[in-house]
Amino acid sequence: MTSFLTDVLITAGKLEKVNLHEKISEIQKEITKLKYDVKDFMDDNYVEFTSKLTKDQHLVSKGEKLLEEMNALQKKIDTQVKVELSGSTKELKTLSQALKESNIMLQLSNQLLTLHECIKSVKNYQEEKRYVDAAETLCHMQTILYNPQTDLRDLDIYTAIEEEYLNLYTSFLSDTSMLLDERISWTGVDDKDAKTVTLNVKNEVDDMQDLIHGLHHIDNLSSHLHKFSVTLMNHMISPIINDDCSVYVIDEKVFTVEILNKKKLPGYKSVLYNLELLFKFLYQHFQFTIHDDRTFLKEIQPHLLERLSTSLKDDCISRITPTSSADLKNFTPIVQAINDFQYFLVKIGFITNDQLFLSEYTKNIDKLLIRKICQDLLAKARTIMKKDLHDCITYEPQKPLEFPEDTYDYNEIKAYKKLSDDTFQLPKCQISTSARETLNLARYILDEACNSSDTCAMQLFYTCRNVFEMYAGLVPEHHRKFLETIPQQVAMFHNNCMYLAHHLLTLGHEYRDKLPESLHNLNLTFADQVLILRDVGSSCFLEHMKYQRNIIFDILKESGLSALGQTSELHPSTERAMRQCIRQLELLKTVWVDVLPVNIYCRAVGCIMNSMVEDLIIRVISVEDIPADVATELVTLFNMIVKRAPQIFPVHQKIHQHVRKWEKFLELIQVLGASLKEIEVRWDNGKGPLAREFTAPQVKQLIRALFQNTERRSNLLASIK
Numbered sequence: 001m002t003s004f005l006t007d008v009l010i011t012a013g014k015l016e017k018v019n020l021h022e023k024i025s026e027i028q029k030e031i032t033k034l035k036y037d038v039k040d041f042m043d044d045n046y047v048e049f050t051s052k053l054t055k056d057q058h059l060v061s062k063g064e065k066l067l068e069e070m071n072a073l074q075k076k077i078d079t080q081v082k083v084e085l086s087g088s089t090k091e092l093k094t095l096s097q098a099l100k101e102s103n104i105m106l107q108l109s110n111q112l113l114t115l116h117e118c119i120k121s122v123k124n125y126q127e128e129k130r131y132v133d134a135a136e137t138l139c140h141m142q143t144i145l146y147n148p149q150t151d152l153r154d155l156d157i158y159t160a161i162e163e164e165y166l167n168l169y170t171s172f173l174s175d176t177s178m179l180l181d182e183r184i185s186w187t188g189v190d191d192k193d194a195k196t197v198t199l200n201v202k203n204e205v206d207d208m209q210d211l212i213h214g215l216h217h218i219d220n221l222s223s224h225l226h227k228f229s230v231t232l233m234n235h236m237i238s239p240i241i242n243d244d245c246s247v248y249v250i251d252e253k254v255f256t257v258e259i260l261n262k263k264k265l266p267g268y269k270s271v272l273y274n275l276e277l278l279f280k281f282l283y284q285h286f287q288f289t290i291h292d293d294r295t296f297l298k299e300i301q302p303h304l305l306e307r308l309s310t311s312l313k314d315d316c317i318s319r320i321t322p323t324s325s326a327d328l329k330n331f332t333p334i335v336q337a338i339n340d341f342q343y344f345l346v347k348i349g350f351i352t353n354d355q356l357f358l359s360e361y362t363k364n365i366d367k368l369l370i371r372k373i374c375q376d377l378l379a380k381a382r383t384i385m386k387k388d389l390h391d392c393i394t395y396e397p398q399k400p401l402e403f404p405e406d407t408y409d410y411n412e413i414k415a416y417k418k419l420s421d422d423t424f425q426l427p428k429c430q431i432s433t434s435a436r437e438t439l440n441l442a443r444y445i446l447d448e449a450c451n452s453s454d455t456c457a458m459q460l461f462y463t464c465r466n467v468f469e470m471y472a473g474l475v476p477e478h479h480r481k482f483l484e485t486i487p488q489q490v491a492m493f494h495n496n497c498m499y500l501a502h503h504l505l506t507l508g509h510e511y512r513d514k515l516p517e518s519l520h521n522l523n524l525t526f527a528d529q530v531l532i533l534r535d536v537g538s539s540c541f542l543e544h545m546k547y548q549r550n551i552i553f554d555i556l557k558e559s560g561l562s563a564l565g566q567t568s569e570l571h572p573s574t575e576r577a578m579r580q581c582i583r584q585l586e587l588l589k590t591v592w593v594d595v596l597p598v599n600i601y602c603r604a605v606g607c608i609m610n611s612m613v614e615d616l617i618i619r620v621i622s623v624e625d626i627p628a629d630v631a632t633e634l635v636t637l638f639n640m641i642v643k644r645a646p647q648i649f650p651v652h653q654k655i656h657q658h659v660r661k662w663e664k665f666l667e668l669i670q671v672l673g674a675s676l677k678e679i680e681v682r683w684d685n686g687k688g689p690l691a692r693e694f695t696a697p698q699v700k701q702l703i704r705a706l707f708q709n710t711e712r713r714s715n716l717l718a719s720i721k
Contacts, residue, residue: 111144111152115161118144122168126175129207131214134172139217141165173220180211180224189235197235199255201285209288216290221299229303237308240274241266241315247274255281268334271316272341283348297350305350309357317361321372335362370456373448374463381441381467385474387434389482389489392595395499397425426502427597435496439503442467446507450514457516461524468500468529472536483540488591490544495596497537501530545604548588549611552581556615565623565705570633578637581612582644589648602649606658609645613665620668621698626705635673642666664693671702676716679703683720696720 118141125134145152145162152158183202188194201208215221236257239245244264248256255278266274279297286296317338322331342356351357361368442464449460475493482489504526512524559578560571585605592601620626620634645659646652656662667690671679682690683699690699700717707713 108151108155111150112155112157112161115141115144115165119164119168122172126172129210131176131210132217135214135217138165138169138172141168169218172214173218176211176214177224180208180215183208183211184228186231186235189231195259197239197257199232199236199281201253208286212288212290212296221290225300226303229300232300233304233307233311236278237275238311240278241271241311245270245274247277249277249281253285265319268316268320269337271312272337276341276344279345279348279350295349297348301350305355305357312358313361317358318372321361322365322369323372323376331365335365338362366453367455370452370459374459377441377445377463378466378470381438381470382474384434384437384441385471386478387432387437389432389434389475389479389492389496391433392430392492393433393436395426395429395431395495397428426499427599429495429499429597429600430492430595431495431499432492435499438467438471439500442507446511446515450511450516452516454516454518457519461515461519465526465529468504468526468533471500472497472529472532476536476540483544484547487544487548487588488595490541491592491595494537494541494600497533497540501533501537504530504533541604545608548584549608552584552608552612553615555580555584556612556619561616561619564619564630565625565627568627568629570630570637574633575637578641582641585609585612585645585648593650598650602654602658605648606655606660609648610659610661613641613659613661617661617664617668620672621694621701623705624701626672628706631672631706635669638665638669638672642669663689667693668702671699672706676703676707676712680716680719685719686721 560574
């Protein structure tokens with residue numbers, strides 16, 4: 001093909017507009033001809049798929065030459081022509097626009113031909129195992145196809161070429177992934193029960209390196225590295241850290257981890273040594289650069305380091321952290337072994353000097369020691385609190401505090417002050433052995449704090465506080481089922497809380513002067529926890545009292561008292577219900593009387609009995625008609641309660657002090673068996689015992705229910721005001 005540029009530029013600096021127009025027209029004709037040739041060729045190859053392979057090189061050469069001449073001509077027009085043809089601006093713009101349109105067509109034709117060459121090259125590179133060249137060519141194709149400034153998408157053939165590219169990409173990815181899996185293979189990772197796992201590295205390093213570089217170029221290496229790291233962690237590193245293993249290398253290419261005993265924990269020396277062997281193997285077989293200065297080991301680090309660090313800290317190093325000052329002296333060689341392992345990882349390029357992830361254990365061992373001690377103490381406290389509550393002992397009040405019998409004020413006026421021996425004493429009761437063990441543990445922690453450094457003493461003190469916070473939260477939850485249904489256990493828990501709260505009142509003062517001086521100015525107290533423990537114990541006990549009261553209410557609901565006044569005689573189930581209620585209270589006496597302090601026992605049982613008595617009173621006084629026989633039977637049943645109920649209290653005669661409605665209940669029995677005259681006497685114009693317990697409307701209601709309408713009844717009702 002003759003040079004169009006030579007023909008157009010006849011002499012340097014002299015152009016004729018007519019000649020220029022003619023030459024541009026000739027170029028347009030050549031481009032149009034080339035466009036149709038390229039279209040036919042691309043249609044044959046990517047639409048009709050007929051073989052036209054001999055024509056492609058000629059078209060590529062022709063297109064490239066035209067493109068060069070178009071660029072030269074465009075440059076000439078933009079420089080010399082604009083100056084010399086300044087008088088023909090409009091015509092020049094028209095010619096320039098036509099040239100640009102022709103240039104766009106030429107660029108599209110050239111891009112299509114380049115894509116075709118890339119497609120051929122990718123196939124050849126794959127056959128020749130030139131994975132990096134194939135990957136780079138695919139990236140070049142992607143740049144052309146998805147360039148937002150190109151008009152390729154407007155061509156009908158674009159879809160066919162894009163499909164061809166995607167097929168090539170998928171095929172390349174599949175082939176390289178399969179080949180890489182052949183070169184880095186695992187055995188035993190798919191079997192959960194397998195005790196032996198191997199990592200087998202095949203072929204030469206260069207071949208594997210090309211595969212990895214190829215995957216990197218197409219941005220698909222990260223998923224392979226993540227999969228490799230997860231398998232390495234789950235099936236090799238984790239067993240090395242957590243199980244008794246044997247680690248060895250076969251023929252320098254097969255790394256094997258054999259689990260000997262899953263129940264036996266390995267020593268730290270064995271763990272670090274085996275991990276070092278594993279990373280040496282990786283360094284030996286994957287010692288190549290992927291991109292820039294990023295080696296294979298550096299590339300897998302983001303996928304592996306965090307899990308490796310966490311597992312080593314939690315599952316290995318934490319097991320050997322000292323638990324006492326004596327153990328701390330023997331920790332120096334362990335620190336050295338840990339540092340040696342970290343520096344080895346730096347040497348092979350897995351981590352940098354800024355990523356020494358185990359340094360917190362080697363630099364802050366004092367803090368780790370006290371943290372470990374506190375964790376162990378809290379774990380011991382948790383174990384104690386989960387013990388059965390019914391394993392109990394009897395708590396006896398301590399020796400009474402002695403106070404001077406008399407003192408003198410500033411005016412030398414003699415004042416006698418006598419306190420009871422029971423002042424500031426926790427009364428006799430039963431407590432769980434676990435409660436005493438909890439208090440003893442707290443004292444042990446405070447004793448340790450007294451002999452520790454300032455920082456350790458502070459942490460130990462707050463660990464002691466945490467023990468009591470744990471008791472208030474853990475015990476009610478752990479023993480919930482028993483505390484809701486078993487009276488003895490809920491009483492024991494109540495006593496435990498009161499026992500601990502009682503000692504917490506003075507525990508802080510007892511140890512304040514023994515703790516390091518730097519802590520003396522701090523508010524080291526347990527007083528705020530006293531209310532918490534008392535509230536937890538009381539709330540739990542009150543809930544159970546409601547539970548017991550509801551049992552009695554349910555019994556009374558099922559008794560014949562619900563139908564009182566509707567029949568001429570009392571229902572047979574009424575007597576059974578009365579006896580059942582008393583037996584329920586007697587059962588509480590059996591399980592509570594020797595467990596609870598006497599005053600708490602009397603108040604608790606008295607409250608439940610008072611609810612029962614009050615319910616009986618309400619049921620009777622709300623009835624509009626009580627036949628005489630029914631009234632007689634009620635008197636008999638209620639007298640049975642009067643006979644047996646006082647025996648539930650240690651001092652029978654003091655039942656009226658614990659059951660507020662007891663006197664009212666006795667008065668109701670009197671009314672049920674009394675005549676109108678006797679009622680009038682007990683009312684005594686609103687000043688008698690009946691008036692103290694019942695209001696005038698209630699007395700009138702009872703009279704109307706018990707007696708027929710007679711003149712005497714009317715006179716009595718009129719007198720009650």
